[in-house]
Amino acid sequence: MPDRKFRIVICRGPDCGDRRGSEALGAVFQKAVDDHGVAATTEIAWQSCFGRCTQGPNVLVRELLPPDGKPTLGTGFATLPGPRGTTALYNAIDESRARVIVTEHVVNGRVARELIDPPGAGGFRLVPVASRKSEP
Numbered sequence: 227m228p229d230r231k232f233r234i235v236i237c238r239g240p241d242c243g244d245r246r247g248s249e250a251l252g253a254v255f256q257k258a259v260d261d262h263g264v265a266a267t268t269e270i271a272w273q274s275c276f277g278r279c280t281q282g283p284n285v286l287v288r289e290l291l292p293p294d295g296k297p298t299l300g301t302g303f304a305t306l307p308g309p310r311g312t313t314a315l316y317n318a319i320d321e322s323r324a325r326v327i328v329t330e331h332v333v334n335g336r337v338a339r340e341l342i343d344p345p346g347a348g349g350f351r352l353v354p355v356a357s358r359k360s361e362p
């Protein structure tokens with residue numbers, strides 16, 4: 227897909243970054259982008275918070291189109307059609323999932339729907355210490 231360009235935006239807010247180490251994902255995404263030879267058409271950026279903290283680390287992949295480009299159609303939940311092309315917010319991202327995102331979304335142009343959780347579901351959940359059950 228030589229004509230398609232993407233921006234990968236990694237959440238580095240307090241839950242994703244401080245608690246779940248999302249800062250390390252930048253290097254993982256960069257390596258995957260380099261390995262696939264799409265560095266010239268893929269930007270990696272940071273976001274302070276996507277408002278989906280309990281499901282983090284979260285990563286937004288947005289297709290970038292030229293001003294006269296035609297948008298691609300959305301493919302369902304958590305994907306947005308529009309002037310920026312196909313966009314998806316992925317949840318609970320680790321190294322393995324990061325590689326799948328680059329392979330499927332950036333290289334193959336397919337939203338990796340299996341890595342998208344509905345709001346309030348899935349992802350890593352923080353359990354307050356006071357609500358944890360003690361060991362028997």
Ligand code: FES
Binds near residue numbers: 239279
């Ligand atoms: S800190 Fe990542 S979504 Fe809020």
